[in-house]
Amino acid sequence: xxxxxxxxxxxxxxxxxxxxxxxxxxxxxxxxxxxxxxxxxxxxxxxxxxxxxxxxxxxxxxxxxxxxxxxxxxxxxxxxxxxxxxxxxxxxxxxxxxxxxxxxxxxxxxxxxxxxxxxxxxxxxxxxxxxxxxxxxxxxxxxxxxxxxxxxxxxxxxxxxxxxxxxxxxxxxxxxxxxxxxxxxxxxxxxxxxxxxxxxxxxxxxxxxxxxxxxxxxxxxxxxxxxxxxxxxxxxxxxxxxxxxxxxxxxxxxxxxxxxxxxx
Amino acid sequence: xxxxxxxxxxxxxxxxxxxxxxxxxxxxxxxxxxxxxxxxxxxxxxxxxxxxxxxxxxxxxxxxxxxxxxxxxxxxxxxxxxxxxxxxxxxxxxxxxxxxxxxxxxxxxxxxxxxxxxxxxxxxxxxxxxxxxxxxxxxxxxxxxxxxxxxxxxxxxxxxxxxxxxxxxxxxxxxxxxxxxxxxxxxxxxxxxxxxxxxxxxxxxxxxxxxxxxxxxxxxxxxxxxxxxxxxxxxxxxxxxxxxxxxxxxxxxxxxxxxxxxxxxxxxxxxxxxxxxxxxxxxxxxxxxxxxxxxxxxxxxxxxxxxxxxxxxxxxxxxxxxxxxxxxxxxxxxxxxxxx
Numbered sequence: 001x002x003x004x005x006x007x008x009x010x011x012x013x014x015x016x017x018x019x020x021x022x023x024x025x026x027x028x029x030x031x032x033x034x035x036x037x038x039x040x041x042x043x044x045x046x047x048x049x050x051x052x053x054x055x056x057x058x059x060x061x062x063x064x065x066x067x068x069x070x071x072x073x074x075x076x077x078x079x080x081x082x083x084x085x086x087x088x089x090x091x092x093x094x095x096x097x098x099x100x101x102x103x104x105x106x107x108x109x110x111x112x113x114x115x116x117x118x119x120x121x122x123x124x125x126x127x128x129x130x131x132x133x134x135x136x137x138x139x140x141x142x143x144x145x146x147x148x149x150x151x152x153x154x155x156x157x158x159x160x161x162x163x164x165x166x167x168x169x170x171x172x173x174x175x176x177x178x179x180x181x182x183x184x185x186x187x188x189x190x191x192x193x194x195x196x197x198x199x200x201x202x203x204x205x206x207x208x209x210x211x212x213x214x215x216x217x218x219x220x221x222x223x224x225x226x227x228x229x230x231x232x233x234x235x236x237x238x239x240x241x242x243x244x245x246x247x248x249x250x251x252x253x254x255x256x257x258x259x260x261x262x263x264x
Numbered sequence: 265x266x267x268x269x270x271x272x273x274x275x276x277x278x279x280x281x282x283x284x285x286x287x288x289x290x291x292x293x294x295x296x297x298x299x300x301x302x303x304x305x306x307x308x309x310x311x312x313x314x315x316x317x318x319x320x321x322x323x324x325x326x327x328x329x330x331x332x333x334x335x336x337x338x339x340x341x342x343x344x345x346x347x348x349x350x351x352x353x354x355x356x357x358x359x360x361x362x363x364x365x366x367x368x369x370x371x372x373x374x375x376x377x378x379x380x381x382x383x384x385x386x387x388x389x390x391x392x393x394x395x396x397x398x399x400x401x402x403x404x405x406x407x408x409x410x411x412x413x414x415x416x417x418x419x420x421x422x423x424x425x426x427x428x429x430x431x432x433x434x435x436x437x438x439x440x441x442x443x444x445x446x447x448x449x450x451x452x453x454x455x456x457x458x459x460x461x462x463x464x465x466x467x468x469x470x471x472x473x474x475x476x477x478x479x480x481x482x483x484x485x486x487x488x489x490x491x492x493x494x495x496x497x498x499x500x501x502x503x504x505x506x507x508x509x510x511x512x513x514x515x516x517x518x519x520x521x522x523x524x525x526x527x528x529x530x531x532x533x534x535x536x537x538x539x540x541x542x543x544x545x546x547x548x549x550x551x552x553x554x555x556x557x558x559x560x561x562x563x564x565x566x567x568x569x570x571x572x573x574x575x576x577x578x579x580x581x582x583x584x585x586x587x588x589x590x591x592x593x594x595x596x597x598x599x600x601x602x603x604x
Binding site: 050072073177238249 | 272337338340343345372377378379382383384385467472501502503504505506507509514517519521524526532534536537540541546550553554559561588
């Protein structure tokens with residue numbers, strides 16, 4: 001009997017981590033395989049479904065970092081520990097860690113773009129022997145917008161971390177500037193072999209990938225993540241199609257050689 | 265196997281088929297047209313051969329049988345979901361060659377792109393097709409250039425000649441029913457058109473660069489993004505999810521999928537207010553290239569089947585076949601600009 005992919009299952013909220021006023025991480029019960037960069041369709045009957053990427057993977061749980069920006073996410077924010085949400089998934093290809101193992105890796109994330117790639121950062125932070133050197137450049141609008149603040153402390157011990165904000169008033173522990181300005185200064189032994197992941201808003205991704213190419217990164221060594229409206233997550237509803245590519249099936253993670261052609 | 269039946273005999277066969285199926289065919293909806301005192305030809309349940317409209321093209325396609333305009337996926341209460349039941353009966357669809365080719369496109373999305381779709385599959389498994397022949401081409405048809413004017417992939421073929429019903433049956437299960445009412449076993453060959461007045465030429469070697477052509481700009485003002493071209497298209501398959509809840513108990517309701525269209529506002533909206541392809545010309549570009557360019561890259565054959573319904577229905581008299589024919593010049597324009 002063919003499985004009915006559209007039927008959601010119930011998942012319990014185990015923990016809520018508040019990053020900012022509008023960005024919380026919900027830790028939800030989930031048993032099964034899942035990769036960083038994949039996404040779930042989270043649903044609340046009456047309000048609908050929203051695709052949310054996985055920001056952390058635990059034993060029997062997944063973390064979903066959600067920004068309160070729409071009908072469904074507004075309603076999710078009304079839920080707390082012990083409450084339940086419907087979900088289905090995971091969908092999409094996710095990040096293949098093997099592409100980054102044994103290499104110099106640069107992860108550049110803008111805003112909530114950090115959540116889909118956070119699993120990769122966590123992996124190399126916990127397995128530093130698997131990388132030849134990893135740098136994380138994470139940019140946020142202001143110090144108040146910083147996500148995963150408690151994780152940064154941990155990452156800073158293991159990785160090269162540049163935490164930067166576009167602007168700040170008064171004293172701040174982080175640097176001020178756009179993520180792109182740190183690219184020329186990256187200390188890399190062999191830029192032609194180095195790999196990079198870029199996730200963030202469209203403009204940020206455009207200028208960041210350009211910065212990496214100018215720095216000498218090869219196109220095929222860069223990975224990006226595309227976001228689109230996805231109603232089904234399984235290649236049927238058509239909303240996420242760009243040219244002949246279905247972001248939900250073929251992505252949302254794309255090698256830049258393919259991803260750069262996905263213009264719309 | 266060929267059969268000849270009088271209409272009464274054929275209606276007996278229809279009656280037999282109706283025991284386990286709903287028989288759908290193009291039929292007349294009196295006063296159901298888009299303007300007052302006009303009729304509409306679209307798909308509906310039929311019980312007699314007299315109800316079938318042969319001399320006009322159906323304005324909407326058969327696709328709503330397999331992809332209902334609004335389809336309930338499941339019912340929900342606070343903590344539980346219950347899958348919606350499938351229709352008890354199967355379906356027999358009477359359709360023309362272009363539409364039968366369109367079924368292959370629906371299958372490609374719903375059975376092959378990603379995994380099999382649960383709701384589509386359970387309907388599709390119980391559908392049989394009866395081909396209606398085309399003695400002549402209708403206005404705006406361009407099936408010949410799309411290679412969809414002919415098919416042998418039917419359960420049965422039907423045509424009316426001199427008030428008699430001629431059938432070529434491929435479905436063994438139906439042989440007994442046809443034989444019981446047949447007055448002979450003539451050789452019946454499906455009628456199909458070999459030329460259309462409307463011609464299209466899809467240039468070889470289109471690249472995505474054609475999206476930068478100025479040809480799309482005219483649709484910014486001409487197109488009113490009503491989406492009728494999508495809704496009548498037998499190969500448009502997009503949908504959106506929609507939750508509704510019951511007014512007497514707000515905790516109980518259902519999730520449906522409803523037709524969605526890339527020409528209509530809201531199709532690309534993402535949470536937070538972003539959207540893509542805001543201009544109607546960009547939407548037209550997305551649709552045209554999907555039908556005659558990028559679908560083929562993924563599936564090996566063009567999506568458009570040349571039924572011409574989009575041209576028939578457009579309130580702004582935009583011709584899809586014309587836009588296909590502009591692609592060659594648009595490609596040259598973009599190539600020339602790239603050389604500058």
